[in-house]
Structures are given as C-alpha cells and as structure tokens.
Amino acid sequence: MTKEIKKEAVIIGAGLTGLSTAMYLKKQGVDCIVLEKSRQPGGVIRTFSEKGFTYEAGPNTGVDNTFGVGDLFGMLSGYCKMEFADPSAKKRLIWKDGRWNALPQGPVQAVRTPLFTPGDKMRIMAEPFRRRGDSPQETLAGMVRRRLGESFLKYAVDPFISGIYAGDPEELVTKYALPRLYRLEQEYGSFIIGALKKNLLEKGPRPSRRVFSAEGGFGRLIEGIENFVGKKNIICEVSDLTADKNREDYSVRFSSAGVEKRVSSPVLISTLGAHSIEGVFGFISPEDIKVIEGLNYAPVIQIVLGFRDWKGMEINAFGGLVPSVENREILGILFPSAFLKNRAPAGGALLNVFMGGVRKPGIIELSEQKILGIAEREVSELMQIPAFDPSLVKIFRYSHAIPQYGKDYTLRLEAIKRAEANNRGFYLAGNIQGGIGMADRIEQARCIADKIISSRNPETTTAEL
Numbered sequence: 016m017t018k019e020i021k022k023e024a025v026i027i028g029a030g031l032t033g034l035s036t037a038m039y040l041k042k043q044g045v046d047c048i049v050l051e052k053s054r055q056p057g058g059v060i061r062t063f064s065e066k067g068f069t070y071e072a073g074p075n076t077g078v079d080n081t082f083g084v085g086d087l088f089g090m091l092s093g094y095c096k097m098e099f100a101d102p103s104a105k106k107r108l109i110w111k112d113g114r115w116n117a118l119p120q121g122p123v124q125a126v127r128t129p130l131f132t133p134g135d136k137m138r139i140m141a142e143p144f145r146r147r148g149d150s151p152q153e154t155l156a157g158m159v160r161r162r163l164g165e166s167f168l169k170y171a172v173d174p175f176i177s178g179i180y181a182g183d184p185e186e187l188v189t190k191y192a193l194p195r196l197y198r199l200e201q202e203y204g205s206f207i208i209g210a211l212k213k214n215l216l217e218k219g220p221r222p223s224r225r226v227f228s229a230e231g232g233f234g235r236l237i238e239g240i241e242n243f244v245g246k247k248n249i250i251c252e253v254s255d256l257t258a259d260k261n262r263e264d265y266s267v268r269f270s271s272a273g274v275e276k277r278v279s280s281p282v283l284i285s286t287l288g289a290h291s292i293e294g295v296f297g298f299i300s301p302e303d304i305k306v307i308e309g310l311n312y313a314p315v316i317q318i319v320l321g322f323r324d325w326k327g328m329e330i331n332a333f334g335g336l337v338p339s340v341e342n343r344e345i346l347g348i349l350f351p352s353a354f355l356k357n358r359a360p361a362g363g364a365l366l367n368v369f370m371g372g373v374r375k376p377g378i379i380e381l382s383e384q385k386i387l388g389i390a391e392r393e394v395s396e397l398m399q400i401p402a403f404d405p406s407l408v409k410i411f412r413y414s415h416a417i418p419q420y421g422k423d424y425t426l427r428l429e430a431i432k433r434a435e436a437n438n439r440g441f442y443l444a445g446n447i448q449g450g451i452g453m454a455d456r457i458e459q460a461r462c463i464a465d466k467i468i469s470s471r472n473p474e475t476t477t478a479e480l
C-alpha cells in the first residue's frame with residue numbers, strides 16, 4: 016500500500032537551491048520536505064578530508080554578491096562559519112606566450128600589462144565615450160569587442176568565462192550570463208563609469224563582494240543546513256519520482272527504501288537541472304518541457320592534486336586561467352591552499368585543475384589514465400614542478416556542470432513562466448534560470464520562500480520578513 020503524507024511544501028532536489036529554500040521556509044515555520052535522488056544531500060557540493068588535505072569535489076568558492084549569502088550564514092551561526100579568501104592571494108594569473116601574467120587590478124597595471132595590445136589599452140581609456148549597445152541578445156564577445164577590443168576579449172574575458180562558465184563568450188548572451196555587466200552599460204552607458212558611480216552612490220548595507228567558502232569546506236555548510244532543516248525532513252535515495260496536480264494540491268510519488276510513498280502539498284518546488292526534468296512533471300506541456308530541457312550544459316572535469324612537499328613555482332595567487340587562443344589542454348588551475356585555511360599540510364599545496372568546457376566536451380569521455388596524463392603534462396609545465404609526485408589525486412567528472420545562458424534563454428524563461436503561471440504554487444527553480452553561482456542559488460531560494468510566505472499571508476511584505 017502507498018504510504019501518504021501531507022506537507023505544506025515539497026522541494027525536489029537537495030542541492031544548494033533546494034536546501035536553502037527549505038531553510039528559509041523552515042525559518043518561517045513552513046512544514047516542508049526535501050526529496051533527493053542521491054545518497055546524501057548537497058548536490059554537486061561535496062567536501063573530503065584525506066591525507067592532510069581538505070578538498071572540494073564541486074564548487075570551491077562563491078562570491079558574496081547577493082544579500083542571501085550573509086543572511087544564510089547568519090542563520091547558520093553555531094552550525095558553520097563563513098571563511099573569506101585571504102586577500103594576500105587575490106591575484107588572478109593569465110597564461111600568455113609561455114608564462115603567467117597577473118590580470119591588472121588597477122590603471123597602472125593595466126597600462127603596463129603585456130596581456131593587451133597598445134591599441135586596446137587606448138580603447139579601454141575611451142570606453143566611457145562609446146555608444147550604448149541596443150541589442151538585448153548581444154553575445155558577450157560582441158559586447159566586449161565593441162567596447163574594449165579583441166585582446167581584452169582574448170586575454171581577460173575569455174579566460175574569465177572559462178573560469179566561471181567553462182563557456183564560450185561567442186555563445187553566452189551578456190544580459191543573461193552577466194546581468195550586472197549588462198545593466199552597467201544600459202544604466203550608465205559605460206562599465207567604467209557605471210562601476211565607479213555605483214560604488215560612490217550606493218547607500219546602505221550591501222554584500223561584501225568578497226570570495227567566500229566555509230571553514231572546513233562547503234560540506235560544513237550542507238551539514239549546517241541539514242541540522243537547521245532537520246534530517247528527518249530531507250529524504251535521500253528516492254527513486255521513480257513523479258509529480259501530478261490534483262484540484263488543490265500537488266501529489267508527488269516516489270519510492271524510498273523499497274516502499275512506495277506519496278506526499279501531497281499545495282506548494283511544489285523543483286530545483287532539478289534541465290537534464291533531470293523529463294518525465295517528472297505530468298502537468299507541464301510537452302512543448303514547454305522540450306524548451307526547458309534544451310538548455311546546454313558545459314561538461315567539466317575537476318582534478319584535485321595534493322602535493323605534500325611543494326617544489327613548484329611560488330603560489331601567491333587565487334589561480335591561473337588559460338585563454339582559449341593559447342590552445343592548451345586545460346581551462347585553468349585553482350590554488351585553494353593559497354587563500355583558504357587548512358587545505359594542505361604545512362609546506363604542501365592543493366591544486367584543482369579544470370578541463371573540458373563547451374570547447375572541449377569530448378574530454379569528459381577520456382580514460383582516467385589519459386586525464387592524468389594531461390594533468391601531469393600541463394601542471395608540470397605551468398606550475399614549474401621538477402617532478403610530478405602528488406600524494407593525492409582525485410578526478411571528478413560532471414557531464415552537466417554549468418548551464419550556458421545563450422540566445423535561447425528568453426524562450427526558456429517564457430516556458431518556465433508559463434509553467435508556473437498555469438500551476439499555482441509551482442516553482443521551477445535551480446540553475447535553469449537566475450544565475451549559476453552559489454550566491455545566485457541562495458538568493459533564488461530566499462526570493463521563492465519570500466513569495467510563498469507572501470502568498471500565504473498577503474499582507475506580509477518583504478520588509479517585514
């Protein structure tokens with residue numbers, strides 16, 4: 016017999032989006048449950064400690080650029096602590112012509128850097144006087160060429176986009192992929208003037224915009240949220256999950272520990288990636304499902320390398336990125352032990368190497384031996400290691416790592432809005448819309464919980480929450 020429970024909200028997926036949503040709802044006294052396919056909550060977030068190294072299988076850092084981040088860690092005080100990246104290692108390195116160059120962090124460095132051509136350096140100075148773009152569908156590459164020049168695209172934006180999206184600026188649309196940058200041009204007519212004015216004019220509290228992790232790794236954040244929400248409210252290892260709509264409620268069926276179960280609820284929140292949506296929601300039109308599923312994801316391989324006794328180049332930066340024009344086999348290398356506490360034994364180093372992305376999707380299929388061969392070749396040369404002798408090697412593959420917000424984003428957003436408008440109490444969350452970063456995921460959760468609470472108590476405003 017099917018076991019049935021009633022809840023005030025059901026959340027599908029226990030990644031950062033689902034767990035943060037549960038946390039905000041719990042804070043407001045909403046009786047909710049999270050249903051998760053995997054053995055443990057956290058989604059792509061997983062932290063391990065081994066041989067004196069503490070490393071991440073998924074995201075390593077976030078940027079504290081939404082109010083949700085500080086708010087969430089605030090609610091978790093006592094469970095887990097936010098850790099900001101050490102500012103002494105804030106330099107970002109870019110590989111050009113056989114060596115690392117620091118990405119300029121000020122006007123003097125910008126003039127001196129070998130990364131950009133003299134012509135483009137002049138062009139950057141004239142950026143405030145350039146005409147405002149008028150196409151919301153303009154790609155990032157198009158916008159950067161128009162405002163800053165080709166060398167800036169190749170040696171600043173291209174590697175930056177590899178580091179965030181594992182993507183291609185020729186495919187990503189600025190309005191959706193980097194909405195803050197798009198708004199700077201639209202509102203102020205210039206990135207430079209816009210950034211300066213925003214800094215000067217913005218009053219009141221604002222996010223720190225610093226790079227963050229959690230002390231002991233993001234696994235601690237997940238444990239903290241689990242404790243806040245209550246472990247009994249997060250059911251892992253569910254299978255065959257489907258959701259239907261009755262007159263008043265949603266009915267979610269699934270199997271757990273060999274038992275068929277059903278939860279009914281007036282509120283249903285999906286946090287599934289586009290590739291996991293097929294066959295789950297019987298009440299969304301097949302046409303809309305098709306559009307949502309069409310979202311392209313970059314595949315990414317993350318290789319964790321722990322060196323007990325580091326003999327390579329001096330590591331005093333956040334990481335190094337490799338522009339695609341340099342034609343190398345990796346996207347970049349992050350140096351977590353340079354800016355986070357206790358990630359490697361004293362004298363050692365922890366590196367995270369990234370491969371794949373939209374330009375080299377085939378890498379995800381390579382054997383472990385071949386992947387390690389690439390890592391050895393690339394890391395030995397780029398990090399100037401005399402002997403490649405890591406005492407820790409871990410390979411994590413993600414076939415659907417980072418969604419690419421391209422020209423079809425508007426169509427997808429319309430399909431999502433239609434599915435939500437036709438189904439009261441239904442929310443399509445997760446990284447299919449609203450940003451790929453951890454801060455975006457937390458902020459989306461905060462906004463959805465806010466909407467749910469407001470619809471229950473129409474007189475309640477955000478300010479009161």
Ligand SMILES: Cc1cc2nc3c(=O)[nH]c(=O)nc-3n(C[C@H](O)[C@H](O)[C@H](O)COP(=O)(O)OP(=O)(O)OC[C@H]3O[C@@H](n4cnc5c(N)ncnc54)[C@H](O)[C@@H]3O)c2cc1C
Pocket residue numbers: 027028029030031032033050051052053056057058059060072073074075076077078253256286287288291295315317413415416417445446451452453454456
């Ligand atoms: C390798 C990698 C590195 C990253 N690095 C960074 C970074 O440095 N900084 C940053 O800000 N962001 C980074 N990101 C992005 C960030 O980690 C994600 O945007 C965020 O963690 C996604 O959370 P989510 O809950 O939306 O999705 P997910 O974490 O994917 O969670 C979705 C959950 O749904 C579950 N699920 C799927 N199907 C079903 C089903 N049928 N029934 C029940 N459950 C189901 C899945 O098992 C999963 O647990 C990175 C992502 C990856 C993959």
